[in-house]
Amino acid sequence: xxxxxxxxxxxxxxxxxxxxxxxxxxxxxxxxxxxxxxxxxxxxxxxxxxxxxxxxxxxxxxxxxxxxxxxxxxxxxxxxxxxxxxxxxxxxxxxxxxxxxxxxxxxxxxxxxxxxxxxxxxxxxxxxxxxxxxxxxxxxxxxxxxxxxxxxxxxxxxxxxxxxxxxxxxxxxxxxxxxxxxxxxxxxxxxxxxxxxxxxxxxxxxxxxxxxxxxxxxxxxxxxxxxxxxxxxxxxxxxxxxxxxxxxxxxxxxxxxxxxxxxxxxxxxxxxxxxxxxxxxxxxxxxxxxxxxxxxxxxxxxxxxxxxxxxxxxxxxxxxxxxxxxxxxxxxxxxxxxxxxxxxxxxxxxxxxxxxx
Numbered sequence: 001x002x003x004x005x006x007x008x009x010x011x012x013x014x015x016x017x018x019x020x021x022x023x024x025x026x027x028x029x030x031x032x033x034x035x036x037x038x039x040x041x042x043x044x045x046x047x048x049x050x051x052x053x054x055x056x057x058x059x060x061x062x063x064x065x066x067x068x069x070x071x072x073x074x075x076x077x078x079x080x081x082x083x084x085x086x087x088x089x090x091x092x093x094x095x096x097x098x099x100x101x102x103x104x105x106x107x108x109x110x111x112x113x114x115x116x117x118x119x120x121x122x123x124x125x126x127x128x129x130x131x132x133x134x135x136x137x138x139x140x141x142x143x144x145x146x147x148x149x150x151x152x153x154x155x156x157x158x159x160x161x162x163x164x165x166x167x168x169x170x171x172x173x174x175x176x177x178x179x180x181x182x183x184x185x186x187x188x189x190x191x192x193x194x195x196x197x198x199x200x201x202x203x204x205x206x207x208x209x210x211x212x213x214x215x216x217x218x219x220x221x222x223x224x225x226x227x228x229x230x231x232x233x234x235x236x237x238x239x240x241x242x243x244x245x246x247x248x249x250x251x252x253x254x255x256x257x258x259x260x261x262x263x264x265x266x267x268x269x270x271x272x273x274x275x276x277x278x279x280x281x282x283x284x285x286x287x288x289x290x291x292x293x294x295x296x297x298x299x300x301x302x303x304x305x306x307x308x309x310x311x312x313x314x315x316x317x318x319x320x321x322x323x324x325x326x327x328x329x330x331x332x333x334x335x336x337x338x339x340x341x342x343x344x345x346x347x348x349x350x351x352x353x354x355x356x357x
Contacts, residue, residue, distance in 0.1 A: 025056040032075055041105045045089025048082055081105075087112040091119060100127050106139045110146050122146050173203060174230045174265060178286075178322065178339070182228050182263050185328070185335035191225025195232060195245060204228060217244055223252045227262040242266050243274025246323065250277060253325045261326025268319045282324040282332050287340040 028047040035043035051057055057068035066079040077085075088105040091112050095101060099120065102108045111119040126145045130137040182190060189207055193200075194216030196209035206228065210216035217236075231245040249262040268285070269275040322339070324332040333342055 025051065025059045028056065029072070041085055041103075042089060042092065042101070045085040045105070046093070048086050049089055052086060084109060084112075091116075095120060095123070099124055107137065107142060109139060110143045173200065176203065178265065179204060179228075181322075181335045181339060185263065185324075185331055186226045186261075189226075190228045192223060192227045193229065194221070194223060194227065195229050217241075217248060223248070226260055228264075229262065230265040233267070240269070240272070240274055242269070243272075246274070246277070249325050250281075261324070261328065263332075264323045264325070266321050266323060268321050278321065278323050282329050282342065284322045284332075284336040284339060285341045285343075286320045286322060 028051050031047040032044050035041075035047075051068070052065045057065050060068055060071070062068035062071060065082070069075065069077075069079045069082045075082075085105050088102075088108050091108060092101055094116055102123075108119075108123065111122055114122070122142065122145050126137060126142045129135060129145065130141060135141060190204060191207050193204050193206040193209040195212075196204060196206065196216075197211045201209050207225075210221055212232070214221060227249065229245050229249065231242045233241060236244060246264055246266065249264060253262060266275075266278070322336055324336075326332070333345055336342065337345070
């Protein structure tokens with residue numbers, strides 16, 4: 001294992017090599033290819049940060065960073081791992097020079113997205129435990145320490161990498177055409193998004209939203225009006241967060257007159273216990289589709305949002321389902337019918353009598 005000083009030298013050298021020729025895409029690519037052979041994530045990550053932040057991918061004819069990575073099969077990793085490396089490198093390069101640096105991206109994946117001071121605190125404590133006990137400093141040890149440091153909110157469970165990638169990433173933001181369908185159903189604005197943040201809300205444009213730190217699942221935070229949710233992944237106790245958000249929407253709609261209806265974008269988890277109630281509600285299995293740039297731009301101009309997602313073209317989400325909790329079933333079918341398959345389109349309870357309110 002490399003020493004702390006060696007790791008710091010590697011990072012500083014990688015930064016210097018890239019900064020010397022800031023517009024040199026070829027230099028960054030050679031740095032990535034050479035470092036891949038040595039499994040040196042800091043060199044690779046710094047080169048990726050430069051390519052992304054300086055938009056050097058455009059020199060390769062790509063319209064986005066993820067499209068560029070998809071075309072660079074010789075790198076040995078795809079867009080998902082590239083985003084992980086980006087996030088980990090941004091975190092690690094701000095670590096104080098007095099602490100040990102990780103030797104792999106996986107070690108710090110769960111720390112990305114935390115405030116810098118808290119991330120350092122968890123990392124240092126994990127290092128001390130490893131030194132005192134002889135336990136290997138793995139991602140599992142870091143996650144164990146992290147679980148004891150964070151408050152009992154859904155942020156504690158959001159350890160999967162995509163929950164820590166910036167919401168302006170092209171990967172996990174809600175595609176504009178889905179938000180356009182939501183607004184079509186609602187006849188205008190979204191009142192609440194209980195699983196969001198300021199950046200994500202640039203696209204959703206909800207009148208009110210709750211961040212992970214506020215914990216949109218907290219009983220103390222009310223849900224009301226017309227709601228849209230794209231829940232994070234992760235587990236609280238033994239319950240998936242997606243299921244917890246979905247079940248709360250069902251409960252709120254049943255007992256709280258302040259909630260009129262809710263649209264939830266979920267990952268398909270057929271066979272899992274929490275996913276069963278989906279089949280009791282109107283839902284649309286989203287079709288894989290290519291969003292043309294012109295169509296995306298038109299959606300954004302119509303109020304579909306222009307942040308992240310497929311705003312610049314690309315494929316729509318796969319393995320996703322939109323679930324509706326409310327009384328205006330026919331209106332839901334009209335708004336989402338063209339985006340995928342709605343089972344039992346004319347057989348849902350209330351669909352024949354539930355017209356436009």
